[in-house]
Amino acid sequence: MKRNHITQQDIADKLKVSRITVSKALRNHPDISAGMKERIIKAVERMGYSPNLIAKQLSLQKTFTLGIVVPDLENCFFAYLVDSIIDTATEHNYHIILTVSREKEAFERNNIMNLIGMRVDGLLVCVSQQTSDQKVFKYARKMKIPLVFFDRAIKDLNFSYVAFNDKIATKEAINQLIAGGYTKIAHFAGFSSTSIGSERCAGYKEALISNGIPIREEWIIEGGYEIDDGIRAFEKLWATGKLPEIILAVNDRVASGAYKAIRKTGLKIPHDIGILGYGFSDTAHLFSPTLSIINQDPRKMGRIAANLLIDEIQGISQNSHTEILIEVDFQWNTSILKKQSILS
Amino acid sequence: MKRNHITQQDIADKLKVSRITVSKALRNHPDISAGMKERIIKAVERMGYSPNLIAKQLSLQKTFTLGIVVPDLENCFFAYLVDSIIDTATEHNYHIILTVSREKEAFERNNIMNLIGMRVDGLLVCVSQQTSDQKVFKYARKMKIPLVFFDRAIKDLNFSYVAFNDKIATKEAINQLIAGGYTKIAHFAGFSSTSIGSERCAGYKEALISNGIPIREEWIIEGGYEIDDGIRAFEKLWATGKLPEIILAVNDRVASGAYKAIRKTGLKIPHDIGILGYGFSDTAHLFSPTLSIINQDPRKMGRIAANLLIDEIQGISQNSHTEILIEVDFQWNTSILKKQSILS
DNA sequence: CTGAAAGCGCTTACAG
DNA sequence: CTGAAAGCGCTTACAG
Numbered sequence: 001m002k003r004n005h006i007t008q009q010d011i012a013d014k015l016k017v018s019r020i021t022v023s024k025a026l027r028n029h030p031d032i033s034a035g036m037k038e039r040i041i042k043a044v045e046r047m048g049y050s051p052n053l054i055a056k057q058l059s060l061q062k063t064f065t066l067g068i069v070v071p072d073l074e075n076c077f078f079a080y081l082v083d084s085i086i087d088t089a090t091e092h093n094y095h096i097i098l099t100v101s102r103e104k105e106a107f108e109r110n111n112i113m114n115l116i117g118m119r120v121d122g123l124l125v126c127v128s129q130q131t132s133d134q135k136v137f138k139y140a141r142k143m144k145i146p147l148v149f150f151d152r153a154i155k156d157l158n159f160s161y162v163a164f165n166d167k168i169a170t171k172e173a174i175n176q177l178i179a180g181g182y183t184k185i186a187h188f189a190g191f192s193s194t195s196i197g198s199e200r201c202a203g204y205k206e207a208l209i210s211n212g213i214p215i216r217e218e219w220i221i222e223g224g225y226e227i228d229d230g231i232r233a234f235e236k237l238w239a240t241g242k243l244p245e246i247i248l249a250v251n252d253r254v255a256s257g258a259y260k261a262i263r264k265t266g267l268k269i270p271h272d273i274g275i276l277g278y279g280f281s282d283t284a285h286l287f288s289p290t291l292s293i294i295n296q297d298p299r300k301m302g303r304i305a306a307n308l309l310i311d312e313i314q315g316i317s318q319n320s321h322t323e324i325l326i327e328v329d330f331q332w333n334t335s336i337l338k339k340q341s342i343l344s
Numbered sequence: 345m346k347r348n349h350i351t352q353q354d355i356a357d358k359l360k361v362s363r364i365t366v367s368k369a370l371r372n373h374p375d376i377s378a379g380m381k382e383r384i385i386k387a388v389e390r391m392g393y394s395p396n397l398i399a400k401q402l403s404l405q406k407t408f409t410l411g412i413v414v415p416d417l418e419n420c421f422f423a424y425l426v427d428s429i430i431d432t433a434t435e436h437n438y439h440i441i442l443t444v445s446r447e448k449e450a451f452e453r454n455n456i457m458n459l460i461g462m463r464v465d466g467l468l469v470c471v472s473q474q475t476s477d478q479k480v481f482k483y484a485r486k487m488k489i490p491l492v493f494f495d496r497a498i499k500d501l502n503f504s505y506v507a508f509n510d511k512i513a514t515k516e517a518i519n520q521l522i523a524g525g526y527t528k529i530a531h532f533a534g535f536s537s538t539s540i541g542s543e544r545c546a547g548y549k550e551a552l553i554s555n556g557i558p559i560r561e562e563w564i565i566e567g568g569y570e571i572d573d574g575i576r577a578f579e580k581l582w583a584t585g586k587l588p589e590i591i592l593a594v595n596d597r598v599a600s601g602a603y604k605a606i607r608k609t610g611l612k613i614p615h616d617i618g619i620l621g622y623g624f625s626d627t628a629h630l631f632s633p634t635l636s637i638i639n640q641d642p643r644k645m646g647r648i649a650a651n652l653l654i655d656e657i658q659g660i661s662q663n664s665h666t667e668i669l670i671e672v673d674f675q676w677n678t679s680i681l682k683k684q685s686i687l688s
Numbered sequence: 689c690t691g692a693a694a695g696c697g698c699t700t701a702c703a704g
Numbered sequence: 705c706t707g708a709a710a711g712c713g714c715t716t717a718c719a720g
Contacts, residue, residue, distance in 0.1 A: 004487050007465075007713060018691045023715065033689060048483060053461040054407065055713035058398050058696050065441075074626070079423030086444050088418070095462065097409075098442045099431050117397040118393060119349075119441065139392060145346050198465040203583070255631070260632040282418070285571060286597070286630060351697060364709045367699065377705060402712050441697035692719085703708085 006049040012256045015043055015136070026051070032316075062318035065095045066114030067307060069125045071127055075297050076283060081150070084302030085124060092310050095122070104129040112136050115229070122146035122309045127154055129194065133269045146312040150305040152195065160312065160322040164296050166196065166278075169328030170203025171210070173276065173294050176330055177246060178211050181339040182274075184246040186219035188233040189252050197222075200250055200278065219244055223254070230257020239267060243273060246336060252279035274336035281331065296328055350393040359387055370395065401463070403500035409439045410653065411459030413469045415447045420627060422470070425494070428646030429468060436654050438465070449474040456480050466490040466653045471498055473538065490656040494649040496539065504656065504666040506649045508640050510540065511620075513672030514547025514592075515554070517620065517638050520674055521590060522555050525683040526618075530588040532577040532598050541566075541618050544594055544622065564587055567598070574601020582609060587617060590680060596623035599635055618680035625675065633678035640672055 012019040017036070027034045032040075035265070043049075057063040066089050070078045078248055086096050099111035099117060108128045113136065115123060115126040123145060129152075137157050139194055140147050153161035161225055177185060187204045190197030201220065208215050223229035230249060235258070237243065249255035255277035259269065267273055276292045277284070284291040332338070352370070356363040356375045362382070369376045376384075387393075401407040410433050414422045420683040427655035430440050442461060443455035457480065461469060467489060473496075479500050484491050495504035521529060531548045534541030534587060546566065552559050565580055567573035578601070581587065593599035603613065611617055612635055620636045621628070628635040648668055676682070 005713095019713090020691055020715090021689095023713095024690090031689060036689085048486065050457065050460050050487070052402075052463060052713050053458075054398060054402050054463050055696090056715075058396075058402055058698085059713080059715045061696065063398065073423050073427035076420045076423060077415050078389045079420060082442075083417035083444060086442065090443075095458065097444050098426075098440050099432065099434075100427060113394065114439065115396075118399050119396060142392065143394070155705085205684050209711080256630045256632065260634075263632055286627075288600065288607055290604075304433075353697080364699090364707055365705095371699085375705060380705085396697050399712090400699075402714085403697080403699045405712065556717090640703090660689095681689095690720085694717090695715085697712105699711085701710090704706085 001036045003313070005052065006047050007052070007249045008049075011043050011047060011049060014047070015039060021171070022052055027340060042144055045049070061118050061119075063095075063121055064093060065097055065117065065118065065120045066306070067112075067120035067123045068096060068098050068099075069101055069108055069111050069115070069123070071101050071126055071128050072102055073098075077280065080280065080282075080298035080312070081302040084299035085306045088303050088306035089310075094310065101128045102132055103128045105133065109136045112140065116140065116143065116145060120145075122313045124305055125149055126151045131244065146309055148305050148309040148312070158321045160308055160324075162301055162308065162326065164301070164328050165325040165330070166199040166294075167203040167206070169201050169294050169296075169330070171207040172328075173330040174204060174207035175211070176332075176337070177276070178207070178213070182211055182245050184219075184244040185213075185246045185248060186216075186221070186237060187248045188218055188230060188250055188258060190225055190250040190254075197250065204248060218242075225251055225253060227253050227257040227260070228258075230254035231261045232257075233259035236259045246274040246276060249275060249277040252277050252283050252287075252293070254278070254293065256287070259287065270335050270337040276336060284331065286335060287335065292336045293331045293334045294328055295331040297326075301326060349396065350391050351396070355384065355387050355391060358391065365427075403468060403670060405463075407439075407463050407465055408437060409441055409462065409464045410650070411456075411462065411464035411467045412442050412460070413445055413452060413455050413467070414442075415445050415470055415472050417442075417444055421624065421640070423625075424624065424642035425646040428643035429650045432647050432650035433654075438654065445472045447472045447474055453477070453480045454484075456484065460484065460487065460489060464489075466492070466657045468653055469493055469515075470495045490653055492649050492653040492656070494645055502665045504652055504668075506623065506645055506652065506668045506670065508645070508672050510543040510638075510672070511547040511550070511668040512676070513638050513640075514544050515551040515663060516672075517670065517674040518548060518551035518592070519555070520676075521620070521680070522551070522557070526589050527557055528588040529557075529590045529592060530560075530565070530581060531592045532574060532594055533564055533601065534569055534594040534598075535566060541594065548672060556642045558643055562646060569595055569597060571597050571601040571604070574598035574603075575605045576601075577607035578602045590618040590620060593619060593621040596621050596631075596635065596637070597625050599623070600631070605633065614679050614681040620680060628675065628677060636677040636680045637675045638672055639675040641670075 008019045008022040012022045022040055025037045073079055089096050101111060102110035105128055112318045147159045149159055149161035189201045192198045205215055218240055221233040223233045247258055249258055254277055258275055262269055269275060279293045280296055280298055352363045352366040356366045366384055369381045417423055433440050445452035445455060449472055491503045493503055493505035494508060533545045536542045549559055562584055565577040567577045591602055593602055599619055602619055606613055613619060623637045624642055625641055628637045
């Protein structure tokens with residue numbers, strides 16, 4: 001199927017000038033007279049000219065395109081994040097080529113090589129959980145392609161990265177709960193083998209210890225990251241017969257599972273038991289009662305990562321090894337009761 | 345900042361052959377001997393050659409890239425949809441350039457013109473709610489760029505489109521509820537000015553009428569599409585003192601608002617009142633109890649739309665004006681009680 | 689103020 | 705089996 005695109009040459013022919021004149025006029029080059037520019041602009045509109053950016057990119061050796069690799073767009077956190085990256089990129093006149101790795105190392109490698117082939121000006125990568133081979137990243141480094149990791153990073157490669165300060169945020173949130181009069185806090189944890197799981201759990205433990213509250217191992221229930229894991233975790237807790245005042249769930253899906261399991265027993269949230277999760281505002285408000293969260297704002301992360309990358313591309317931030325840990329705030333919603341001492 | 349990319353010429357120089365030989369060897373052209381191919385492949389790996397796809401695209405006049413325009417990626421429905429488009433595109437070796445219109449006509453136009461400038465092989469567009477000017481779409485048509493609308497379409501332009509069959513799905517779902525013994529069904533509607541709002545409401549009314557159930561205007565509460573609209577709608581309903589058995593909420597956010605407002609009154613879902621929403625499985629299961637839905641599967645829509653577009657690009661489906669209405673199924677989850685008559 | 693030349697990195701006929 | 709020529713649509717020095 002033949003397309004109908006007009007070229008600068010076509011315009012030049014029509015106007016009986018050289019195509020260089022057209023090219024210059026379109027870029028508002030001082031060489032060209034105002035009158036000629038006007039004639040050319042008119043012709044461009046009349047003829048429906050759309051500049052071939054591919055050709056422009058090839059000749060400029062710059063694509064004004066950023067490549068993104070996310071593990072999974074079905075995770076709404078990443079959707080918000082990508083949305084925010086697109087916002088920031090668009091502001092700076094960059095396009096976005098989006099790829100998904102499905103948490104598979106092979107896909108990730110493929111995606112990155114493809115993006116390099118497309119000669120993106122820079123890469124924004126959240127590494128898959130599987131990734132162990134650093135070859136493709138070393139290749140990007142060798143090719144001097146600016147790359148910024150977000151959310152998850154390979155630390156020993158000296159690329160810039162942006163992440164949440166999970167441990168500190170967790171400690172801070174638990175401190176607030178304790179200050180609010182709570183002492184019995186359980187944790188539905190992820191796997192200690194993942195950085196998310198271990199960081200969050202470490203924050204939980206440290207907060208308790210620093211407040212002189214003994215850690216009860218039976219209140220740390222390692223499970224996973226899905227709804228069913230939250231259900232199972234609560235069932236396990238329920239079976240012990242000793243309930244905490246608060247459950248800290250490792251993410252919102254686990255929190256949702258906890259909601260379901262709690263409801264089944266007839267207990268009421270927040271009156272009989274409170275829940276705290278990690279997540280972000282929009283999802284938290286879908287819950288009823290609204291889920292209290294250690295609030296990890298994906299838009300903030302997206303904006304920071306994209307700006308960092310664009311700065312590196314434009315050579316503003318010279319030596320590409322910046323580490324940014326985003327502060328996370330605690331959002332106390334209706335899934336946890338405020339005790340009297342707090343209200344006053 | 346200078347990149348370090350190797351070109352075919354570099355490889356040719358190293359091997360003392362012509363760059364055409366290299367080009368042919370890389371495309372596995374029969375002209376080239378097996379021995380030479382092997383030497384070249386080796387050199388490619390040793391030297392870290394990554395083919396410049398931009399140059400390839402320019403010379404082939406084909407980019408193997410699809411352009412997407414969605415109104416908003418923060419709507420998880422679109423996130424799932426884009427994810428599925430990427431899946432399908434990747435299978436067929438297409439890249440994705442993703443743009444977001446924020447429901448703004450000007451952004452949409454800009455995005456499309458940019459994508460055409462990037463010479464995407466085809467466009468996948470969900471038009472913004474604002475869009476009234478068809479100029480940019482007529483331009484795409486004139487340029488013979490394959491375009492497929494999804495979810496929302498401009499019908500009188502003869503482009504292909506894929507949408508959900510909202511009206512029929514609604515009727516079917518309500519029929520099932522009625523067959524299950526329910527007759528008192530209220531509708532928290534969107535705006536009748538939007539196609540989504542009017543289609544769904546029309547399906548609701550037709551189902552009641554065809555079952556001989558009178559329509560009670562006070563049970564059709566027009567509001568909006570957000571959580572707060574669901575809260576307000578239930579408060580209005582509650583104030584009348586006459587509750588239905590089931591509420592049909594125009595989407596999952598409105599359903600979530602209804603959950604909250606219902607809980608506040610002390611009523612229990614599903615025992616005192618049941619809820620049915622439009623949405624998709626993953627979000628529905630976050631609710632507790634899980635939300636019954638008229639199940640609009642975004643992945644299905646994404647896959648169908650992408651395949652349709654790719655077929656048109658490859659000239660398989662010749663005359664680009666296919667309309668596909670996706671059948672929607674009813675997913676009966678725990679937010680609606682199954683009455684005895686159904687269970688048996 | 690206008691234009692001819694050379695180049696970006698690839699590919700596709702064509703000739704030998 | 706190998707390579708020289710022309711082209712994709714743009715841009716950037718350079719010369720007049």
